[in-house]
Amino acid sequence: MTDSPSKANLYERLLRQLRALLEGETDFIANAANTAALGYHNLPDVNWAGFYLCRGGQLVLGPFQGKPACQRIALGRGVCGAAAGRKTTILVPNVCEFPDHIACDSASKSEIAVPLIGGGRLLGVFDVDSPTISRFDAADQRGIEAIVACFLKNSKCDNFFASVPDCD
Ligand code: SME
Numbered sequence: 001m002t003d004s005p006s007k008a009n010l011y012e013r014l015l016r017q018l019r020a021l022l023e024g025e026t027d028f029i030a031n032a033a034n035t036a037a038l039g040y041h042n043l044p045d046v047n048w049a050g051f052y053l054c055r056g057g058q059l060v061l062g063p064f065q066g067k068p069a070c071q072r073i074a075l076g077r078g079v080c081g082a083a084a085g086r087k088t089t090i091l092v093p094n095v096c097e098f099p100d101h102i103a104c105d106s107a108s109k110s111e112i113a114v115p116l117i118g119g120g121r122l123l124g125v126f127d128v129d130s131p132t133i134s135r136f137d138a139a140d141q142r143g144i145e146a147i148v149a150c151f152l153k154n155s156k157c158d159n160f161f162a163s164v165p166d167c168d
Contacts, residue, residue: 011143014042015150022154031155033063039128039147040065047107047131051116052080053124054161059084062124069104078102080125083113087122089141093134105129112136114148118157126151 021034032051040049050064052073059073059080076085078100083090092111095101101111108129116123126148130136136144 007139007143010042011139011146014038014143015146017042018147018150019154022151026154026156028155028157028160029063031151035126035147035151036063036065039144043128045130045132045135046128048105048127048129051124051126052084053116054084054122059125066129067105070102073102079111079113080127083115083127084122084125087115087117089114089145091136091141093136107131109133110135112140112144114141114145116148116152118152118155121161123152123157123161 018035018038021038022031025031032053036050040046043049048064048066048069050066050069051062052059053062054060057075059075061069061071073081075081079090079092079095079098079102082100090113092098092101095103095109095111098111108131110130110133111127113125113127115125126144128136128144
């Protein structure tokens, strides 16, 4: 897909919807669940959208939409673990060519993983998969990073992460 105005419009609309959806609610899990649902149901050509959250030094499956997925990912492993370890977004045009990709669903062909950084610490990853090769481009990266930033701004992570060891 190209960096078209319609894609920018789509993400602007999604951001407005997300702000409205999260308004007045700060619970981390409730907001994560609605963020995953909004992405899954509004981004075209996507077959999984959801969170992996830092628990006990690993990434553990959090709120998501799509088929059941692997529960635990070690830091540094797979696309999600790499995004968490490097604390940077990873965009994978073809998962078959990504060394160490974790195939939860063989239908997934491309993927984007955005790290969640809150209060100066790594909290987890937001991951979106597509059945189409090269589905995600720079416009998607900007849009999905903005969605993650909006989710983090509106959600209180202190209570949820207070009792578990840091990932980093
Ligand atoms: N493919 C991911 C695993 C998570 S699923 O795609 C839902 C990875 O390699 O980290």
